[in-house]
Amino acid sequence: MKALTLAAAFLILAAGGLSPADAARKKVQIPNRYDGNWSIEVITESGICDRAYRYGVRIERGQASYPGGDFSISGRVASNGAVRAAISNGSATANVVGRLGRQGTGAGTWSTDGAPGCSGRWNAERRG
Known part of the structure; x- marks a missing residue:
């Protein structure tokens, strides 16, 4: 389940044009x-x-x-x-x-x- 949640978070970030590292730096809230x-x-x-x-x-x-x-x-x-x-x-x-x-x-x-x-x-x- 945790892997699914992380995968979904990655897809949301990717759709927004942000890498996970960029999102962490910008503190994007999922x-x-x-x-x-x-x-x-x-x-x-x-x-x-x-x-x-x-x-x-x-x-x-x-x-x-x-x-x-x-x-x-x-x-x-x-x-x-x-x-x-x-x-x-x-x-x-x-x-x-x-x-x-x-x-x-x-x-x-x-x-x-x-x-x-x-x-x-x-x-x-x-x-x-």
Whole structure:
């Protein structure tokens, strides 16, 4: 499977006119198998934060973003599905870890830095 992934990456780079060495120097980002739209359910298990939220998150070339605008996401989904992100709203930040699976679902945990001291879990489903 790894050889197939590397071969596919090489074909994508070659089609774009770049050798693998050129791509490495230019830090070209290859599409990630988890790219697309995801519905994320965030559940608070500890602390005084709201009980639950549901957000639409977009992943493009492994980078997560939220088009809603009332908070920001800085995060990454690795090629193996590992998720590491920070979600910020004003001075509050939640650290997010977990994993997306190949079946179009994912899960993990989150916790805030400092006040109000909340933590919980999240679930994800691929959309469209």
